[in-house]
Amino acid sequence: MNALTQVAGYWMDLTGIFAFAMSGAFVAVRKNFGVFGVLLLAEGAGLGGGLFRDLVIGVVPVAFTDCGYYLMPVAAALVVFFSSRVHRHSGVLAVIDVCDTAALALFGVTGAVKALGHDFSWPSAVALGVASAVGGGILSSVLAMEVPSSLRWEQDLYVLPAVTGAGSAILLDAFGVLNGVTAPCAAVPAFGLGLLATRHRWR
Amino acid sequence: MNALTQVAGYWMDLTGIFAFAMSGAFVAVRKNFGVFGVLLLAEGAGLGGGLFRDLVIGVVPVAFTDCGYYLMPVAAALVVFFSSRVHRHSGVLAVIDVCDTAALALFGVTGAVKALGHDFSWPSAVALGVASAVGGGILSSVLAMEVPSSLRWEQDLYVLPAVTGAGSAILLDAFGVLNGVTAPCAAVPAFGLGLLATRHRWR
Amino acid sequence: MNALTQVAGYWMDLTGIFAFAMSGAFVAVRKNFGVFGVLLLAEGAGLGGGLFRDLVIGVVPVAFTDCGYYLMPVAAALVVFFSSRVHRHSGVLAVIDVCDTAALALFGVTGAVKALGHDFSWPSAVALGVASAVGGGILSSVLAMEVPSSLRWEQDLYVLPAVTGAGSAILLDAFGVLNGVTAPCAAVPAFGLGLLATRHRWR
Numbered sequence: 057m058n059a060l061t062q063v064a065g066y067w068m069d070l071t072g073i074f075a076f077a078m079s080g081a082f083v084a085v086r087k088n089f090g091v092f093g094v095l096l097l098a099e100g101a102g103l104g105g106g107l108f109r110d111l112v113i114g115v116v117p118v119a120f121t122d123c124g125y126y127l128m129p130v131a132a133a134l135v136v137f138f139s140s141r142v143h144r145h146s147g148v149l150a151v152i153d154v155c156d157t158a159a160l161a162l163f164g165v166t167g168a169v170k171a172l173g174h175d176f177s178w179p180s181a182v183a184l185g186v187a188s189a190v191g192g193g194i195l196s197s198v199l200a201m202e203v204p205s206s207l208r209w210e211q212d213l214y215v216l217p218a219v220t221g222a223g224s225a226i227l228l229d230a231f232g233v234l235n236g237v238t239a240p241c242a243a244v245p246a247f248g249l250g251l252l253a254t255r256h257r258w259r
Numbered sequence: 260m261n262a263l264t265q266v267a268g269y270w271m272d273l274t275g276i277f278a279f280a281m282s283g284a285f286v287a288v289r290k291n292f293g294v295f296g297v298l299l300l301a302e303g304a305g306l307g308g309g310l311f312r313d314l315v316i317g318v319v320p321v322a323f324t325d326c327g328y329y330l331m332p333v334a335a336a337l338v339v340f341f342s343s344r345v346h347r348h349s350g351v352l353a354v355i356d357v358c359d360t361a362a363l364a365l366f367g368v369t370g371a372v373k374a375l376g377h378d379f380s381w382p383s384a385v386a387l388g389v390a391s392a393v394g395g396g397i398l399s400s401v402l403a404m405e406v407p408s409s410l411r412w413e414q415d416l417y418v419l420p421a422v423t424g425a426g427s428a429i430l431l432d433a434f435g436v437l438n439g440v441t442a443p444c445a446a447v448p449a450f451g452l453g454l455l456a457t458r459h460r461w462r
Numbered sequence: 463m464n465a466l467t468q469v470a471g472y473w474m475d476l477t478g479i480f481a482f483a484m485s486g487a488f489v490a491v492r493k494n495f496g497v498f499g500v501l502l503l504a505e506g507a508g509l510g511g512g513l514f515r516d517l518v519i520g521v522v523p524v525a526f527t528d529c530g531y532y533l534m535p536v537a538a539a540l541v542v543f544f545s546s547r548v549h550r551h552s553g554v555l556a557v558i559d560v561c562d563t564a565a566l567a568l569f570g571v572t573g574a575v576k577a578l579g580h581d582f583s584w585p586s587a588v589a590l591g592v593a594s595a596v597g598g599g600i601l602s603s604v605l606a607m608e609v610p611s612s613l614r615w616e617q618d619l620y621v622l623p624a625v626t627g628a629g630s631a632i633l634l635d636a637f638g639v640l641n642g643v644t645a646p647c648a649a650v651p652a653f654g655l656g657l658l659a660t661r662h663r664w665r
Contacts, residue, residue, distance in 0.1 A: 112319070114520075116520050176323065176324070180324060194402065201608070207300070207403075208293060383527060397605065406606070407605065411494075418498050
């Protein structure tokens with residue numbers, strides 16, 4: 057991985073973390089949690105997947121070493137906390153869904169790229185990419201005592217953007233063209249597929 | 260540990276993973292989860308305990324490095340998914356219970372052996388063996404929002420095969436006769452005790 | 463860190479583990495869990511936070527290497543198990559609450575000290591201190607299928623002793639006076655603040 061890939065990966069991670077943290081904070085507000093509860097669910101949803109990925113890879117989790125990573129969920133929690141009146145507007149939920157789809161695609165790519173950079177085989181890289189993408193949402197659901205939405209049968213394609221993103225990153229790497237420009241691009245078709253799946257209710 | 264022990268441990272692990280993954284997939288089907296939900300619960304139940312063991316030991320989890328480990332739960336999920344009509348037959352549940360008992364015994368042995376191989380003391384090795392045996396079931400229960408059955412008071416001896424298996428492995432090691440032939444044998448009395456406990460409803 | 467700091471940290475950890483394990487065992491008894499369930503919840507509540515801290519730092523979790531660490535929850539579980547008649551006395555719950563507050567303060571300090579000793583930055587050290595303090599309680603709540611009490615809005619300042627403890631340790635370190643005598647002292651104001659918050663129902 058060159059420097060550009062790392063910078064691109066960094067910003068993709070932060071964007072994804074912010075989107076996931078928004079979802080987590082929403083769940084906490086809906087459940088009437090306190091300030092600490094909203095913060096913890098935002099942190100859990102935003103950082104949980106990446107934390108799992110880093111523990112498996114065997115590096116110190118970036119969630120605890122980079123300020124940007126743990127301040128992002130704080131920002132998301134504040135946004136959600138101080139806009140609670142807006143939440144009733146149903147349009148907000150749709151926006152959250154779109155952000156979640158984007159975050160799944162981004163995490164699928166960055167997770168797979170990081171795993172490849174640490175000499176994991178490609179099936180493991182796909183698995184780690186998907187795990188890092190769905191991990192945060194599952195953690196925050198479990199903390200809020202809800203069945204993770206990704207497990208329900210109506211949500212079968214929730215995982216599609218993550219799988220597509222991770223798969224695209226693997227393909228780019230196989231052709232030797234994975235770099236700081238193509239990595240973010242790998243997330244685009246994954247995001248598009250995810251949107252299509254949501255809109256047309258593919259199952 | 261010599262090569263034979265490793266091969267024996269490998270096959271014991273795979274057998275145990277398959278049995279645990281069947282249980283996890285059953286829970287998912289009972290809860291009406293989708294394809295991804297069944298897969299995730301099968302993977303979680305099959306690999307969760309070993310993942311925890313490997314993270315504690317400080318090695319890259321074998322669940323993410325060896326194809327056999329993550330394909331086993333996929334196979335178990337497929338078997339459960341495409342045999343859902345058979346599930347109503349009460350005999351199936353009994354078979355699952357027997358498989359679970361065997362898997363607990365096998366994981367107790369392999370977890371303890373792996374911990375000993377990484378210079379853990381014997382009480383730690385027993386604890387890690389038991390944790391690796393019960394971890395997967397607990398993880399899949401939590402993901403499905405059920406109280407893990409191993410915690411309920413009617414199930415007090417659920418953990419018996421794991422403790423016996425881990426203890427037998429420790430004993431064999433203390434006498435210097437732990438190898439690829441005796442390790443699987445250590446699982447046999449553990450399995451037998453577990454079956455007796457289930458049959459006679461020991462508490 | 464000198465030897466004195468380590469000894470002080472060791473006893474602070476053990477005290478905190480015992481207090482948390484009592485809480486965990488109480489939850490298990492209230493939920494009618496069996497012997498294994500009480501043991502597991504005591505171990506989870508007592509060791510969960512430190513286990514998470516050690517995995518993030520990247521060292522072999524002390525919970526699996528030091529006998530004292532895993533025997534402490536066993537002792538707590540036995541105390542709770544064989545005193546179940548006393549539980550109805552409402553005074554017991556108040557004692558448990560005070561012990562929990564003390565444990566939060568102690569874990570906040572020891573978590574932050576351990577993180578600083580492994581070259582984490584101070585915000586990360588605070589985050590790890592807090593995570594190690596609240597982690598065990600959250601784990602045992604999730605295993606018992608209850609919403610972790612630290613997340614509820616009535617409990618907003620549950621986390622206060624942990625934050626104050628971690629923050630005091632950081633300050634002591636910044637002034638170069640963190641040692642085996644001042645570290646336990648850092649827990650005292652945190653404990654006091656926590657008691658005040660509980661008594662006056664600060665929110």
